Amino acid sequence: MTSHEFLPGAQRSAQLSFSDQPAWIVKDEVVGGWVLQIGGVEQSHVDLEDPTRLVHEYLRRMGNVLDAAWPAGQPLRIAHLGAGALTLARYVQATRPGSEQVVIEIERELPTLVTTALPMPEGTRLEVVIGDAREELAAMTGRRFDALVLDVFSGEESPAHLATEDFYLEALDHLEPDGLLLVNVGDDAGQRFLRRQVRALEDAAARAGLSGVWTLTLASLLTAPADGNMVLIAGGALSSPEVDTWRAAWEKAGPHPGAVLDPTETAEAFGR
Template identity: 80%
Template sequence: MSSTDLPPASRRSAQLSVSDQPAWIVKDEVDGGWVLQIGGVEQSHVDLADPTHIVHEYLRRMANVLDAAWPTRRPLRIAHLGAGALTLARYVQVTRPASQQVVIEIERELPTLVTSALPMPAGTELEIVIGDAREQLAAMGARRFEAIVVDVFSGESSPAHLATQDFYREALGQLEADGMLLVNVGDDAGQRFLARQVRELEDAAAEECLSGVWTLTHASLLTRPADGNMVLLAGGALSSPDIDEWRRAWMQAGPHPAAVLDPAETLEAFREIGGGRPR
């Protein structure tokens, strides 16, 4: 299917059973490609003609993290908690063919809608698991991943059982020793939920004897809090001797103006944002 051809109407929408929200695939008249809307709100953007074209800022930062932390074209074992329109999974397939990817999505209808209306790149190895992210990840037992992407958080409406130190410890435990957890957290201008997630992930990393939390975001969010997203990183990979090189690469890759905070800088920033660290 051409990226300029509108999918048939029967393949462009679905009613989601868990959230009871309508999901639509609509053409993006500004950036090109296609947009997944849920409940009338844009959730994901896909460019079928060029899956490396990532519009949403936080996903671009996540892609940049993967690009720097593992050798070019090396396949990855990666789990995505939260499907969206599978934007990052498409990127991984194109940049790292033969990667083994798993998506855990609670909305049964969403992956079918997305993959039928917006086909995945040829050769994609993608396992789709329907269910609660925490339960299904735990059910994988001894299975380990080099990267786990968590993209289920949106401020105070986020699933409470996922926004905890215990969940983060479980997710870190599913990583290879040199693996990485990438967490997207969206929040409103108060950023209190975001600050709590930094604290929970920091404590989980400490319990697992790992270095602390790195933060990637738009620089202005650190000085003038506003609605926005930050990407939090944790895991054994961040103890790499190449971490300074990765940090320079993440800064240079943007999107700009970019901020990349190491664990000490992350803790310092969140003492001022969203209520700091009350413990």
């Protein structure tokens, strides 16, 4: 092993035991920074020099949600279900130093690969839990978070036991009364999986006595469905009298052209 392989940002790889896929950290020659690839598909982008730079548009929207819903700089307790390259965890540390974060990741080798090749910002307080997201979250009896980020869904190949109303209800139960659940849903042009997730989250929120589901996405996906990602959000925070102010901030922050749908608009867009 040569000395450069120990340097932050050096290209590295690992074989993932759960999915039996190769994972690579490679330099992004187009926009700069580094990319996590799994099975040859880009999963995450990291800018070591500027962790607040979120290249993937759905992550930028998630960052915008967190930015508006709590005072700037206030540390948060956040759980990330699905690690990727820990891009959003890096963002939270950079914008809210002192935040307590936990990540649940089923691929045992992935967090080590990521944090070795792409070290976390100084001072990051990150607990890594290896295992199934639903099982490990259930084991955190009585533990509550300000925000819970679910980033494991990719259309019909998503883990079936996570794509359910009951799991959403379990996740909502781990939030503080003014907390937020943020869900990234990737789907193909048919949006069948997305529609099922909207309905499941709506039903879970109703059972929890919460208001409905908000949606943040690329505006064109609502009028000309194509492959893409949408961010669904639910939780007690959305009952805040500040939610209209937050909506204006989310719309202004983009990425553009973006769309922000309230619960009524979400229900209308996805068949309820």
